[in-house]
Amino acid sequence: MINFKRADHFQIVVLPERLEEARIFYTDIIGLQRIERPKFNSKGYWFNIANIQLHLSTEEAMPRTSRHNAFEVTDVAAARLHLQSHHVEFLEEPVIPGRERFSFIDPFGNRIELLEML
Known part of the structure; x- marks a missing residue:
């Protein structure tokens, strides 16, 4: 069995x-704080999101899939308005009782879910 403590990074x-x-999208529009990354990671940026990290790197081919990262926010309606x-x-998500949520596609094809616990 693995006992997970917390999410570290995505x-x-x-x-x-x-x-x-x-880099501009994630700092200026999403509002993330850039942090230092190790020198071996020559292409990309790292950011703080609450108590976890987002690692941004490059790949040549990126098909759109259902894989995604999900983040809890304090006001999902305000987040939607800001992104709009x-x-x-946007992608609408199936209803899950106790959660208000939606997904969005960043300009680079990555799917990200935002949710608020009700």
């Missing part, structure tokens, strides 16, 4: 030629 990928655009003001693509 990794998402973008095409190499869009790395700087991704930046013309971000």
Whole structure:
């Protein structure tokens, strides 16, 4: 058995030629704080999200799949309005009792779910 303590980090990928655009999206639109990354990780950025990290790196081919990262937020309606003001693509999620949620697709094809516990 594995006893998980907490989520440490999530990794998402973008095409190499869009790395700087991704950095701007995640800092200026999403509002994440950049943090130092190890030198061996030559292409990409790391960010803080509450008490976990988001690792942004590059890949050549990125098909859209159902894989995603999910983050609990304090006001999912406000998050939706903020992302709508930046013309971000949304996906509606099936209803789960006790949760208000939606997913969005970042400009690089990554699916991210935001949820609020009711």
